[in-house]
Amino acid sequence: MYKKNIDFEKHTVSARNALFRAATYYRSADAFLYGNWSDRRINSLWKQQAGSFNKAIKLLTIPGERVELRADKFTVPAIFYKTDKPGRSPTVILGTGYDGSMEDLYHTMGEALLQRGMNALVYERPGQPTVRRYQGLGFIPDWERVVTPVVDYALSRDDVDDGKIALIGFSFGGFLAPRAAAFEHRLAAVIALDGIYDFGQAIFKQYGTSIVKLFKSGKKEELDQEILKVQKDSHTASNIRWGIDQGKWSFKTESAYEFLEKSEAYTMEGIVNKIKAPVFVSDGQSDMFFPGQAKELARQLGDLATYHFSENI
Secondary structure (H helix, E strand, O other): OHHHHOOOOOHHHHHHHHHHHHHHHHHHHHOOOOOOOOOOHHHHHHHHHHHHHHHOOOOOOOOEEEEEEOOHHHOEEEEEEEEOOOEEEEEEEEEEEOOOOOOOHHHHHHHHHOOOOEEEEEEOOOOHHHHHHOOOOOOOOOOHHHHHHHHHHHHHOOOEEEEEEEEEEEHHHHHHHHHHHOOOOOEEEEEEEEEOOOOHHHHHHHOOOHHHHHHHOOHHHHHHHHHHHHHOOOOOOHHHHHHHHHHHHHOOOOOHHHHHHHHOOOOOOOOHHHHOOOOEEEOOOOOOOOOOHHHHHHHHHHHEEEEEEEOOO
16 A cells, blocks of 8 residues: 555655554554454454564665574564664664564664664564464463574674673563573673563452462362453453453463463562573553562562662653
8 A cells, every 4th residue: 555655765764654653553453352362353464564564674774684583392583673883783682571562662662772873683482473373372481492592693693792682571571581581691681671570470469369269279160250250341441351361362371260370480489590680670650560570570689680660750
């Protein structure tokens, strides 16, 4: 559509921005579809967003490079954005969390990094949009299996400063990045926005005491039925219904009980002391999903942590 209406060569910036907007609209359109895994729009919208985004990054001053990186039992899709600074440059590896995509990350921080003379390397992994759709894989707790191949790729390039590679995790990535850093020690720095120490514990707090009691009692069918009632209740907040559907989709289970069961594996307990790189831990006054988690992560990290608390404006 845009190729018909915009001359890409004559109006490069306008065309690129229009394509970026189109990609963002397509990405946003599927947010509430995951209650029905057979909904064809889950894949069709994603193909449209990827197509628009690919056209957009080809129009960057230095086009983005899509690559496929081999991990042990899956493939890690990634995009490398090179700064116009000559020689080897600091490189930031960016990852999202519960529902975000690697395409989002160009706008979140990628463009800003390029403007400051740094390369940006974004990626996705099991449980996240591209890998969940096309490889059929849900989240895995041992995130170093994902990050290590990404670091390997960065180190293979002649435009990356080997001693200045940082890893950032946004949202649920605030757990995943520190988890990876506990085992991947070639990172110069880690940033957790916002930090998470125990994802499972935070999830249980959102569900309430009655659900937790059913879970602790091992009553799978009763818990699943109770969650279905909550989802069907018109008084239930849409973000709660979305969170349940998204959790089951991204962890690849149709059972809320199994989602909770899987979430227990996502804790830094027993491994936080393996981290060697300094960690910037962000926290927010109105963190609606993981209150208190960033402070606990910083406490457990001790001198390795730089804790930053952002107050509401």
